[in-house]
Amino acid sequence: MKKELVIIGGGPAGLAAAIAAKEAGINDLLILERDARLGGILNQCIHNGFGLHTFKEELTGPEYAGKYIDKALELEIPYELNTMVIDLTQTSEGKEKLVTVMNREKGLYTIEARAVILAMGCRERSRGALNIPGFRPAGIYSAGTAQRYVNMEGRMPGREVVILGSGDIGLIMARRMTLEGAKVKLVAELMPYSGGLKRNIVQCLDDFGIPLKLSHTVVDIKGKERVEAVVVAQVDEQLKAIPGTEEEISCDTLLLSCGLIPENELSGNLGVTMNPVTNGPLVDESLETDKEGVFACGNVLHVHDLVDYVSEEASQAGKRAAAYLKGELEERGRKILIRAVNGVHYTVPSSIDMQRMEQTQVVRFRVGNVYRDAAVEVAFDGKVVSSRKKKVLAPGEMEQVILKKADLEQAEGIKEISVSIRRDT
Amino acid sequence: MIDVIVIGAGVTGCGIARELSRYDWRVMVLEKASDVCEGTSKANSGIVHAGFDAHPGTLKAKLNVEGSEQMEELAKELDFPYKRNGSLVLCFDEKDREKLQKLYEQGLKNGVKELRILEREELKQLEPNISDNTVAALYAPTGAIVCPFGLTIALAENAAANGVEFRLNTEVESIERTESGYRLTTNQGVLESKVVINAAGVCADRFHNMVSGNQIRIIPRKGEYCLMDKKVGDYVNRTIFQLPTVYGKGVLVTPTVHGNLLVGPTAVDVEDKEAVNTTGEGIADVLKRAALSVNALPAKQVITSFAGLRAHAIFENGESDFIIGEVQDAPGFFDAAGIESPGLSCAPSLGKYLVEQVLAYLPAEKKPDFIASRKGIPNMALATGEQRQQFIRENPLYANVVCRCELVTEGEIMDAIHRPLGATTLDGVKRRTRAGMGRCQAGFCSPKTVEILARELGKDMSEITKNEKGSEFLTGFDKDNL
Numbered sequence: 001m002k003k004e005l006v007i008i009g010g011g012p013a014g015l016a017a018a019i020a021a022k023e024a025g026i027n028d029l030l031i032l033e034r035d036a037r038l039g040g041i042l043n044q045c046i047h048n049g050f051g052l053h054t055f056k057e058e059l060t061g062p063e064y065a066g067k068y069i070d071k072a073l074e075l076e077i078p079y080e081l082n083t084m085v086i087d088l089t090q091t092s093e094g095k096e097k098l099v100t101v102m103n104r105e106k107g108l109y110t111i112e113a114r115a116v117i118l119a120m121g122c123r124e125r126s127r128g129a130l131n132i133p134g135f136r137p138a139g140i141y142s143a144g145t146a147q148r149y150v151n152m153e154g155r156m157p158g159r160e161v162v163i164l165g166s167g168d169i170g171l172i173m174a175r176r177m178t179l180e181g182a183k184v185k186l187v188a189e190l191m192p193y194s195g196g197l198k199r200n201i202v203q204c205l206d207d208f209g210i211p212l213k214l215s216h217t218v219v220d221i222k223g224k225e226r227v228e229a230v231v232v233a234q235v236d237e238q239l240k241a242i243p244g245t246e247e248e249i250s251c252d253t254l255l256l257s258c259g260l261i262p263e264n265e266l267s268g269n270l271g272v273t274m275n276p277v278t279n280g281p282l283v284d285e286s287l288e289t290d291k292e293g294v295f296a297c298g299n300v301l302h303v304h305d306l307v308d309y310v311s312e313e314a315s316q317a318g319k320r321a322a323a324y325l326k327g328e329l330e331e332r333g334r335k336i337l338i339r340a341v342n343g344v345h346y347t348v349p350s351s352i353d354m355q356r357m358e359q360t361q362v363v364r365f366r367v368g369n370v371y372r373d374a375a376v377e378v379a380f381d382g383k384v385v386s387s388r389k390k391k392v393l394a395p396g397e398m399e400q401v402i403l404k405k406a407d408l409e410q411a412e413g414i415k416e417i418s419v420s421i422r423r424d425t
Numbered sequence: 426m427i428d429v430i431v432i433g434a435g436v437t438g439c440g441i442a443r444e445l446s447r448y449d450w451r452v453m454v455l456e457k458a459s460d461v462c463e464g465t466s467k468a469n470s471g472i473v474h475a476g477f478d479a480h481p482g483t484l485k486a487k488l489n490v491e492g493s494e495q496m497e498e499l500a501k502e503l504d505f506p507y508k509r510n511g512s513l514v515l516c517f518d519e520k521d522r523e524k525l526q527k528l529y530e531q532g533l534k535n536g537v538k539e540l541r542i543l544e545r546e547e548l549k550q551l552e553p554n555i556s557d558n559t560v561a562a563l564y565a566p567t568g569a570i571v572c573p574f575g576l577t578i579a580l581a582e583n584a585a586a587n588g589v590e591f592r593l594n595t596e597v598e599s600i601e602r603t604e605s606g607y608r609l610t611t612n613q614g615v616l617e618s619k620v621v622i623n624a625a626g627v628c629a630d631r632f633h634n635m636v637s638g639n640q641i642r643i644i645p646r647k648g649e650y651c652l653m654d655k656k657v658g659d660y661v662n663r664t665i666f667q668l669p670t671v672y673g674k675g676v677l678v679t680p681t682v683h684g685n686l687l688v689g690p691t692a693v694d695v696e697d698k699e700a701v702n703t704t705g706e707g708i709a710d711v712l713k714r715a716a717l718s719v720n721a722l723p724a725k726q727v728i729t730s731f732a733g734l735r736a737h738a739i740f741e742n743g744e745s746d747f748i749i750g751e752v753q754d755a756p757g758f759f760d761a762a763g764i765e766s767p768g769l770s771c772a773p774s775l776g777k778y779l780v781e782q783v784l785a786y787l788p789a790e791k792k793p794d795f796i797a798s799r800k801g802i803p804n805m806a807l808a809t810g811e812q813r814q815q816f817i818r819e820n821p822l823y824a825n826v827v828c829r830c831e832l833v834t835e836g837e838i839m840d841a842i843h844r845p846l847g848a849t850t851l852d853g854v855k856r857r858t859r860a861g862m863g864r865c866q867a868g869f870c871s872p873k874t875v876e877i878l879a880r881e882l883g884k885d886m887s888e889i890t891k892n893e894k895g896s897e898f899l900t901g902f903d904k905d906n907l
Contacts, residue, residue, distance in 0.1 A: 034829065084826035102824045102834075107817040108810065126866035128652070128729025135702040136731065138891040138898050142868040149872060155886060155899045159906065181906035224699060225895035241705070252900065265830075268656075 002112045004028040004325050006099050008085050008266065009119035011040020012307050013298020013314040015068040017117045020318030022075045026325055030111070031072070031079035032101055038072070038079060039065030040121060041144070042307065044151045047172055049199070053308035064307060080106075088116070088266040090291070097270070097294065115293040115321045118267055118281065119314065122260040122299040124169070130258055132164075134221030134230075143169040143257040150176055158253025162230050163187045164218045166194040166201070168305070168396070170257020175204035177255075184208070185249055188216040188232050190239055193370045195259065196396045197305055218254065219246060227252050260303045270294065277346040278302040285352040285361055286320035286329065287313065295321045302348050302364070305398045309364065313348075316362075330355040336408070336417055343367050343374075343421035345395070352417070354408060361403045365419055367393045375422040376401060380411040382418070393421060427453050428787065430609060430618040432597055432632055434458075435466040436573065436772050437764045438624035439580035444776035446587035448789035453618070454581075454589060455611065457596035459893050460853045461846065462577035464626045466769070467856065468701065468733025469648070470690065471573045471681055472664055474767040475512060475565035477532025477540065484747040486535045489767040491774035493537075493567055499773045503583055504801035505575035506682040512568030512664040513548070515718055517558045521668050528668070529563050539566045554660050554719045568664055570682045573769055574856035575801070578846075580772065583799040585845045587792070594894075597625075600635040606757055607636070620787055622759045622779070627698045627736045629748075629762035636755040641748060643763060645698050645734035648690025649707035651715075653726040654864050658684040665718045676714040678722075683859065686726070688715035690733070703730045728864050738763025747771075749779055757786055802840040802857060806832040827877070828870040830863025838874060842881045849882060851875060852892045871898070 005026050007014045010033030018031050037043060042050070045061030052058060055067070072079070080103060087100040091112075099111040124142035141149075141157055147169060149155045161182050163170045166189040174184045187205060192215050194201055205212050213232070219241045220231035234245035262280040264272075272281045272289045280301040281289040288295050297317035298310045323329045333355030340347045345368040352361060371393040378386045378401055385407065393399065401419060408414060429445055431438045434456035445452045458464070473496045479485035500507030516525045525542060532540045541564045548555060548562050555562075585591055592613065599610045606619040623632045630643040653660075658680050667675025681687050689711045708730050716722040738748055748762040761779055764771070803816045805823055816823040816836070823836035841848045841857035848854045851861065854874055861867030861874065875898055879886040890896040 034826065082825060084829065084832075086826070086832060102813075102817070102826060104821045104825050107821070107824050108813050123865045124868050126728065126864075126868060128866050129727060129864075131651075131708055131727060131730060133703045133705045133708060133730070138896040145868050145871060149899065150903060153872065153876075153886070154903045156901045156903055156905060157899055159900050180903040219705060221702075225891075225893050226897070 001109060003030050004113070005030070005115045005117065005321055006097070006111055006113040007031045007117045007119055008088070008099070009033065009040065009121060009298070009300070010038040010079055011119065011121050011298065012042055012065060012068065012310045013121070013300070014040070014117070014119035015065070015072055016311040016314035017119055017297055017318035017321070018077050019068065019071050019075060020315040021322045022077050024319050024322030026322045029077065031077060032083050032085055032099070033079060033081050034084045036082055038069045038081070044144070044148050045172070046151045047176070050307055053306065054311060068311070085266060088270045090270060094292070115295065115325050117317055117321055118294065118296040118300050119298050120263045120266065120300045122262045122303055124256065125259045125261055127256055130256070132218050132221060135224055137221070137223045137226050139223070139227030139253045140221065141253070141255055143167070143173045143255045146255050147173055147176065150180055156180060156182060158182060160185060160251040161253045161255060162218070162232070162249055162251045163255045163257060165189060165256055165258035166196050166212060167257035167259060168196040168200050170255060171196045171200040171204040173255055173257070174210050175208060178208050178210065184210050185251055186210070186232065187212045188218060189214050190217045190235060191215070193394060194396055198394070198396070217241065221254060222248070227254055230254050260299065262300045262303065264300060267296070267300070275346060275350065278348070283349050284335070285349050285357050286324070287317040287349065288320065288324070293324060302346065305396065309398060313364070332356065336414055338363060339416055339418040340365060341418050341420045343369060343371060343423070344419045347419055352403070352408070357405050357408070359405050361405070362400050363403060363419060364398055364400045366395055366398055367421060368395060370394045371421055371423060377420050377422050378403070379418045379420070380414045381416055385411070387422065426605065427451050427616060427618040429453070429620040429622060429783065430455060430616060431622045431624055433624035433626055434461040434581060434591065434593070435464050435624065435626050436462070436577040436580065436769055437626070437761050437775060439577050439584060440772040440776040441622055441624055441761060441779055442584040442589045443580045443587070444780040445783070446584045446589045447791055447795050448784070449792050450787070450789050452589045453616070454584070454591045455595045455597055455609070456591065456593050459594055459850055459890070460848070461581040461591070462574050462856060463892065465733050465736060466573055466577045468650070468731050469573055469766070469769055470650070470677060470679065470687065471570055472677070472679065472769070473507070473569035473571050474770045475532065475540070475568040476535050476537045476767070476770070477528055477563070477565060478767065479535065481531060481534040484749055485767060488747070488771040488774045488778060490536045492767070492771040493569070495773035496569060496571065496770070500571070502797055503579035503799045505579040506572040507569060508682050509567065509569040510663050510680065511564065511566045512666060513552065513555070514563040514666045514668055515555060515559045516561045516668050517556065517717070519560055522561060524668050525561060525563055532563070532565065537565060537567065540564070552661050552663060552665070555665060556718055556720055570664065570679060571769070572682050576769070576772055578857060579799055579801065582844065582846055583796070586796050586799060591846055597632065600632060602636060602755065620757045620759065620783055622761060622783070624761040624764070626764070627734050629736060629760065633752065633760055633762060636758050637752045638754050639752070641762060642739055644694050644737045644739060645700065646737040646765065647693045647695050647700060647707070647732055647734055649703050649711055649730065649732045650687060650689030651708060651711055651727045651730045652681070653686040653688070653723060654728050655684045657686045657723040657726045660686050660723060661719060667718055675717065676711055678715050678718045686723070688712065688722070694737070695734070698734065701732045701734060703732045707732065729866055735765035736763055737765050749775065750782055751786065759783060802837050802844070805834050805837060806859070827873050828860035828863065830865050831859040833858045833860040833870070835877065838877050839881060842878065849878070850890050850892050851878065851898070854878065
């Protein structure tokens with residue numbers, strides 16, 4: 001089977017990318033979705049707060065996804081469900097990508113695609129990856145797994161809950177478990193700041209009187225069959241548990257919300273170069289990876305805070321992939337690197353091609369720590385060209401700067417753009 | 426009246442049961458857990474040792490070398506994952522060369538084939554990532570890796586196919602001698618048997634001491650491990666041991682037969698025979714020691730840690746060996762006790778050795794219809810494109826991926842449930858198919874697997890357990906407690 005464009009993943013990123021590509025004139029495209037329905041993880045996010053930026057209204061996850069699914073159906077974008085991409089390679093000349101997929105109806109087959117958009121999303125960091133010692137009983141779930149049980153199956157995974165990690169899914173689940181009749185005793189966060197959005201701390205913890213202990217972690221899990229208790233301890237500046245601060249909290253459930261990891265196993269198979277900070281592919285202004293015709297967007301590229309930004313980014317990827325397929329992408333010109341320095345953890349994209357750049361370019365990033373009364377600075381070859389004051393910058397919130405093509409053209413011969421945090425304001 | 430009862434369905438008990446099933450005895454295996462392979466057999470290094478470690482003349486040495494030689498054939502016969510990858514014992518100090526030489530000579534005495542001592546340059550070519558501090562190593566090309574679950578389950582399934590009855594969730598509470606044999610009182614009723622074989626792992630002393638005046642003691646020796654992502658599964662190709670150093674007996678760094686990287690174990694004697702918890706110190710210790718063997722150990726790639734308990738037998742003279750054979754003051758009661766490392770390696774040989782002794786006590790005829798081979802569950806992850814097509818043609822459920830990290834399909838999970846001695850728990854499915862063993866550690870697939878288990882077993886999802894009773898995943902419906 002041959003396709004112009006294959007989109008791997010039918011979640012918010014894949015949907016928005018497919019819609020943008022179709023609207024840009026690509027008709028021979030296909031979305032591959034491993035789950036039984038389109039919409040991805042939004043289907044289990046039944047809380048509201050989605051779409052404020054995009055639709056100026058508060059939607060639930062399924063409602064937000066529904067808007068994109070409706071649009072995709074209206075545009076008659078083809079998709080396959082219950083379909084797993086098991087390998088992604090390229091032909092020996094490198095032009096065509098080979099997408100090997102499996103599903104019940106059609107078995108195992110390979111699609112030859114001229115372009116691919118990676119939109120596989122991310123997974124949650126597991127207990128094992130966190131090296132939490134103790135027994136391995138039932139009752140330890142990633143927050144997303146618990147969310148699936150509660151919101152999709154109508155089942156409770158526990159009665160008395162401790163949550164480790166204050167990522168957004170953990171905070172949302174603290175509230176959900178409470179509303180469904182469980183007792184959430186504590187949210188413990190290793191870092192001295194939360195990894196989630198401020199609004200979620202307020203609405204999901206504060207409003208329900210659930211305590212959040214920063215600089216705390218779980219140092220032991222008790223219970224041989226089912227969790228019976230966890231031991232929580234305070235950590236020092238090196239994030240090591242401080243002896244003598246241990247506190248045993250009886251509970252039957254430990255939820256983990258300790259970070260998300262982009263699912264880039266397929267990208268790895270293809271040999272896409274990765275950014276070790278984001279665990280996502282390195283991309284340029286067109287969201288194209290270093291493999292020609294392979295684009296990335298959404299949480300597989302870098303973990304987002306709001307789905308609105310996923311959609312926005314994915315639309316851009318879809319548009320650029322369409323331009324690539326129609327031969328409308330400019331010849332590559334000079335590449336300007338974007339460096340993340342002084343508190344800026346990473347940037348997406350990590351480079352800009354002057355020829356291909358549109359009139360403006362959004363550069364998204366996250367900071368590595370909490371900064372108050374700081375400024376986000378952009379410098380061209382070391383010379384500061386813009387400085388924007390921020391009351392608070394936190395790792396849980398994605399930030400952005402917008403670069404103008406005109407400014408870059410003016411800075412003739414520019415080699416490097418840097419984005420940094422200035423703290424002395 | 427049963428002819429032979431085996432207590433314990435670990436690799437030792439199942440290996441013995443399979444050998445017993447060649448004869449026309451009525452054989453029953455009693456296991457207190459909900460599945461086979463639930464004790465030490467599920468948490469170990471998965472190594473088939475070449476056989477140079479044990480002191481010449483010990484049972485460990487004899488059965489290890491025999492087991493190592495027979496494992497490849499057994500793997501073909503019973504279709505479980507096995508790979509002869511070779512092993513290296515690294516020496517980091519010129520002063521320790523003598524110890525390396527002694528180990529080499531000990532291996533020769535034990536009958537280990539193809540042993541060689543390699544120098545640094547050659548080693549670096551074989552294994553570029555081994556420590557720069559390595560000066561020489563003992564190379565055993567016959568060392569191998571095996572799937573400990575695959576091996577144990579294969580032995581059990583084949584024994585069952587040959588008529589052995591497995592009674593799971595059956596805990597022996599007491600054993601009394603009778604005129605014709607032994608009476609075993611269990612939580613599931615009373616059983617009478619002419620012969621009893623004690624393969625109860627860390628609990629073997631308990632059963633031995635119920636029938637014998639010569640008490641034995643089995644110390645649970647905890648070993649903690651870290652398992653790393655398949656991304657770094659080829660960090661080394663051979664199993665890398667260390668010569669004992671001032672830090673004590675070193676830990677190993679090895680690829681697993683499934684392509685992960687495994688480091689461990691620690692060795693700490695504990696009291697509690699169920700203390701399979703990991704500890705902060707243990708994990709830190711494993712990573713620290715493993716980092717001596719290889720440059721830049723990829724410690725960030727850990728996907729899970731676990732601990733197992735070795736059944737360590739202590740003799741009065743301080744020596745240690747397996748305790749295998751008829752108990753002197755208890756005719757018809759046979760021990761297979763103190764089976765710590767290299768117990769897994771001995772799975773093919775230990776049963777044969779013991780069953781010969783049982784035959785001397787209770788004669789039997791070989792069954793003419795013994796089924797020697799067994800076919801495992803199709804493995805979509807390892808299958809070639811053509812094999813995959815074939816499996817899918819037979820059953821389209823082999824195309825429905827449930828565990829994305831390890832590429833396990835609904836077809837494989839259904840097989841695991843519906844085989845003889847099939848899986849009834851999430852861990853049972855995991856050990857038979859690898860669903861949930863990958864990098865997300867069952868985050869995505871466990872709700873689906875729970876659903877399939879419930880559907881296939883005719884149960885409600887709330888009844889599905891991780892392993893034993895009490896390990897149910899779900900506590901009720903939303904809003905039950907409001």
